[in-house]
Amino acid sequence: MATAARKAPAKTKPRSDGKSAGLSAPKPVDFTKDEELDAYRRMLLIRRFEEKAGQLYGMGFIGGFCHLYIGQEAVVTGMKMALIDGDQMITAYRDHGHMLAMELSPRGVMAELTGRRGGLSRGKGGSMHMFSKEKHFYGGHGIVGAQVSLGTGLAFANRYRGNNNVTLTYFGDGAANQGQVYESFNMASLWKLPVIYIIENNRYAMGTSVTRSSAETDFSHRGASFKIPGIQVDGMDVRAVKAAGDLATEWCRDGKGPLILEMQTYRYRGHSMSDPAKYRSKEEVQKMRSERDPIEQVKARLLDKKWADEDELKALDKEVRDIVADAAEFAQNDAEPDPSELWTDIVL
Amino acid sequence: MPIEILMPALSPTMEEGNVSKWLKNEGDKVAAGDVIAEIETDKATMEVEAVDEGTLGRILVAEGTEGVKVNTPIAVLLQDGESAADIGKDAKAAPASTQDAISDGGQRTDAAEEGSKAAPQDAGEAPKASVPAAPAMKAAADPDIPAGMEMVSTTVREALRDAMAEEMRRDGDVFVMGEEVAEYQGAYKITQGLLQEFGPRRVVDTPITEHGFAGVGVGAAMAGLRPIVEFMTFNFAMQAIDHIINSAAKTLYMSGGQMGAPIVFRGPNGAAARVAAQHSQCYAAWYSHIPGLKVVMPYTAADAKGLLKAAIRDPNPVIFLENEILYGQSFDVPKMDDFVLPIGKARIHKSGKDVTIVSFGIGMTYAVKAEAELRGMGIDAEIIDLRTIRPLDFDTIIASVKKTNRLVVVEEGFPQSSVGDHIASQVSQRAFDFLDAPVITIAGKDVPMPYAANLEKLALPNVGEVVGAVKAVTYR
Numbered sequence: 001m002a003t004a005a006r007k008a009p010a011k012t013k014p015r016s017d018g019k020s021a022g023l024s025a026p027k028p029v030d031f032t033k034d035e036e037l038d039a040y041r042r043m044l045l046i047r048r049f050e051e052k053a054g055q056l057y058g059m060g061f062i063g064g065f066c067h068l069y070i071g072q073e074a075v076v077t078g079m080k081m082a083l084i085d086g087d088q089m090i091t092a093y094r095d096h097g098h099m100l101a102m103e104l105s106p107r108g109v110m111a112e113l114t115g116r117r118g119g120l121s122r123g124k125g126g127s128m129h130m131f132s133k134e135k136h137f138y139g140g141h142g143i144v145g146a147q148v149s150l151g152t153g154l155a156f157a158n159r160y161r162g163n164n165n166v167t168l169t170y171f172g173d174g175a176a177n178q179g180q181v182y183e184s185f186n187m188a189s190l191w192k193l194p195v196i197y198i199i200e201n202n203r204y205a206m207g208t209s210v211t212r213s214s215a216e217t218d219f220s221h222r223g224a225s226f227k228i229p230g231i232q233v234d235g236m237d238v239r240a241v242k243a244a245g246d247l248a249t250e251w252c253r254d255g256k257g258p259l260i261l262e263m264q265t266y267r268y269r270g271h272s273m274s275d276p277a278k279y280r281s282k283e284e285v286q287k288m289r290s291e292r293d294p295i296e297q298v299k300a301r302l303l304d305k306k307w308a309d310e311d312e313l314k315a316l317d318k319e320v321r322d323i324v325a326d327a328a329e330f331a332q333n334d335a336e337p338d339p340s341e342l343w344t345d346i347v348l
Numbered sequence: 349m350p351i352e353i354l355m356p357a358l359s360p361t362m363e364e365g366n367v368s369k370w371l372k373n374e375g376d377k378v379a380a381g382d383v384i385a386e387i388e389t390d391k392a393t394m395e396v397e398a399v400d401e402g403t404l405g406r407i408l409v410a411e412g413t414e415g416v417k418v419n420t421p422i423a424v425l426l427q428d429g430e431s432a433a434d435i436g437k438d439a440k441a442a443p444a445s446t447q448d449a450i451s452d453g454g455q456r457t458d459a460a461e462e463g464s465k466a467a468p469q470d471a472g473e474a475p476k477a478s479v480p481a482a483p484a485m486k487a488a489a490d491p492d493i494p495a496g497m498e499m500v501s502t503t504v505r506e507a508l509r510d511a512m513a514e515e516m517r518r519d520g521d522v523f524v525m526g527e528e529v530a531e532y533q534g535a536y537k538i539t540q541g542l543l544q545e546f547g548p549r550r551v552v553d554t555p556i557t558e559h560g561f562a563g564v565g566v567g568a569a570m571a572g573l574r575p576i577v578e579f580m581t582f583n584f585a586m587q588a589i590d591h592i593i594n595s596a597a598k599t600l601y602m603s604g605g606q607m608g609a610p611i612v613f614r615g616p617n618g619a620a621a622r623v624a625a626q627h628s629q630c631y632a633a634w635y636s637h638i639p640g641l642k643v644v645m646p647y648t649a650a651d652a653k654g655l656l657k658a659a660i661r662d663p664n665p666v667i668f669l670e671n672e673i674l675y676g677q678s679f680d681v682p683k684m685d686d687f688v689l690p691i692g693k694a695r696i697h698k699s700g701k702d703v704t705i706v707s708f709g710i711g712m713t714y715a716v717k718a719e720a721e722l723r724g725m726g727i728d729a730e731i732i733d734l735r736t737i738r739p740l741d742f743d744t745i746i747a748s749v750k751k752t753n754r755l756v757v758v759e760e761g762f763p764q765s766s767v768g769d770h771i772a773s774q775v776s777q778r779a780f781d782f783l784d785a786p787v788i789t790i791a792g793k794d795v796p797m798p799y800a801a802n803l804e805k806l807a808l809p810n811v812g813e814v815v816g817a818v819k820a821v822t823y824r
Contacts, residue, residue, distance in 0.1 A: 122605070125602040125604065139603070146563060149564055150591075152563070153564035153569070157567070183559055186555055346601055
């Protein structure tokens with residue numbers, strides 16, 4: 001594991017459309033003990049939460065679509081570690097990890113998954129639609145690519161108000177082929193908006209691999225026509241993500257406009273719960289899990305540096321499992337929304 | 349024979365313009381293609397080129413003259429061998445010259461006139477004598493305007509601009525974005541002067557990118573700003589309809605009330621004149637289908653102003669449907685510091701007892717003309733201007749139907765699943781026992797909008813249809 005982790009930095013390389021002057025790919029900076037433990041705990045919470053969600057789906061407590069984030073935990077975790085208060089996040093429908101990273105309540109998220117009144121959207125949004133003004137999380141969007149224009153609009157508001165905040169706009173390799181992504185790139189670059197476009201390249205747009213769907217599979221190039229520089233980042237190494245996040249947030253706060261971070265990552269589960277994932281081999285998935293797992297990488301470093309022993313990590317795992325168990329318990333037993341909720345929140 | 353140079357139509361909806369400058373003097377030689385004058389239209393100042401060559405014999409309309417009707421002779425061109433003395437020899441000089449292709453039927457012909465009578469040259473002129481002259485109709489006072497308030501004649505265009513400017517002065521979070529809204533001063537001059545007053549931070553020219561900027565607007569609204577997104581026409585908003593419906597209209601509900609999108613999408617909607625199928629469509633029924641949206645479609649300048657101000661203040665996404673043909677029309681607007689009208693409330697445009705005619709937006713022009721004609725036949729019609737399509741003011745409609753027992757609905761949109769269909773269905777469910785005749789809905793024809801002047805006229809509703817419908821429901 002430790003060896004695998006050390007290979008990671010080589011994956012990060014500068015993007016070069018020639019316009020990236022002054023922007024070089026950041027080398028992952030070693031984490032302090034506190035940072036390692038923080039990252040470990042945050043990623044573990046997402047992992048355990050998603051495992052439980054998958055379980056509850058199988059039991060019929062969660063309906064509809066449910067897109068799990070397992071495997072991609074380092075992407076939201078490392079980026080969150082680079083944010084300051086007031087920075088915003090918006091994403092698509094594989095969003096539970098993003099919500100937990102932005103510290104939305106696990107009970108609220110899980111109860112929304114089960115469609116209960118204690119859910120973050122009072123049971124009216126479901127897996128794909130949760131929001132929190134307080135935590136600066138703007139959803140949760142079900143139309144592939146729509147969040148890219150919306151996130152650009154959030155950044156527009158930051159620039160309009162003249163504050164120092166940036167917007168993290170997440171989308172996948174599939175969404176990267178939507179037209180409005182490029183409409184947004186153009187405006188963001190034209191108006192120097194403080195937005196970081198984070199392309200989570202998990203290699204498959206539902207069942208279609210990037211090589212079958214994208215003429216240019218290096219997604220960090222996608223801003224070239226709009227003079228937006230891009231960087232490829234090892235999205236399985238939380239340190240690499242954090243380093244890229246530090247660089248990108250500083251870039252935006254300095255008024256240099258948007259930036260693209262292509263996070264090379266991998267989802268272990270199917271596109272959604274109903275996807276048998278026959279478009280890739282079991283070996284491919286297994287190889288990623290055993291060699292590149294983001295959580296195992298941190299764990300290996302913690303043990304290697306003797307910053308934690310197995311017992312301590314077990315205790316931490318138990319603590320996280322308890323939080324998730326509590327959320328699941330709440331989500332299964334909370335009441336469904338009152339029927340009167342059908343007619344609320346349509347217009348103000 | 350001297351050639352008359354006629355006032356050209358330089359935009360699809362232009363009915364008159366100003367001769368701002370003559371660039372040739374009487375006696376000057378003119379070659380085809382020479383710029384001879386500058387004409388100010390409702391949208392811009394345009395150069396007029398000569399089509400024929402000759403000598404400018406006489407200038408008939410002096411520079412600085414305003415309100416010159418399209419097709420009015422503005423100068424006379426002399427050909428070889430002719431002199432000023434030849435002018436006026438013939439009863440009528442050959443009516444041809446500048447911009448023939450544009451001026452011929454360049455505007456929508458008057459809907460009151462029936463097909464065969466209206467030669468293209470008659471476009472935009474008042475109805476012929478065959479329509480009985482009726483006394484001017486008094487519109488019912490808007491209950492929201494205090495009695496005795498001073499009224500100022502204002503175009504719909506000015507009213508919309510004033511509404512935006514007033515709201516931008518009032519609230520620093522209000523800004524306007526769209527194509528050509530800033531430096532160009534608005535494709536239809538609705539945002540004229542806003543850039544000068546509010547600067548480029550708040551009056552934002554966008555690239556041609558409807559899907560993208562609609563999403564940017566909604567995102568900014570979710571962050572708490574109050575964007576006014578102008579679509580050059582609502583036809584282009586088809587590119588953006590996903591953000592209007594999925595992102596703007598549904599977020600409040602999906603977030604359990606935590607987050608909404610206080611945004612106005614506005615721009616010209618429906619058929620203008622001779623711009624064919626892709627640029628001539630009414631979206632009132634489309635957007636009225638969507639929970640989470642409010643849909644406003646004013647007819648008068650006062651309603652345009654009062655309702656746009658209300659729309660900008662509204663915490664919900666509001667679709668504000670304007671009409672290019674109405675932009676230049678003048679109506680009385682109350683001279684009030686802060687004139688805001690309620691969204692969701694219809695206005696009784698004219699009260700009557702024999703039949704209820706419900707319409708909205710430009711549909712009102714047919715209703716108003718039909719009412720005058722019906723009065724001549726002794727039929728006292730009540731006209732309700734919906735003003736808001738969603739939420740729809742059924743109370744006002746039903747109260748009127750209970751009084752008149754007859755209902756005709758008029759709109760320009762397509763007939764299937766139209767606003768009128770919805771009203772007819774609701775009235776038959778809520779006031780069936782009060783109806784003395786089936787509800788008749790008048791709509792545009794069930795065809796894409798044709799280009800040819802005669803076909804376009806046939807595709808739109810006309811006053812005759814409204815009169816016919818009223819006669820049918822009143823058994824005349």
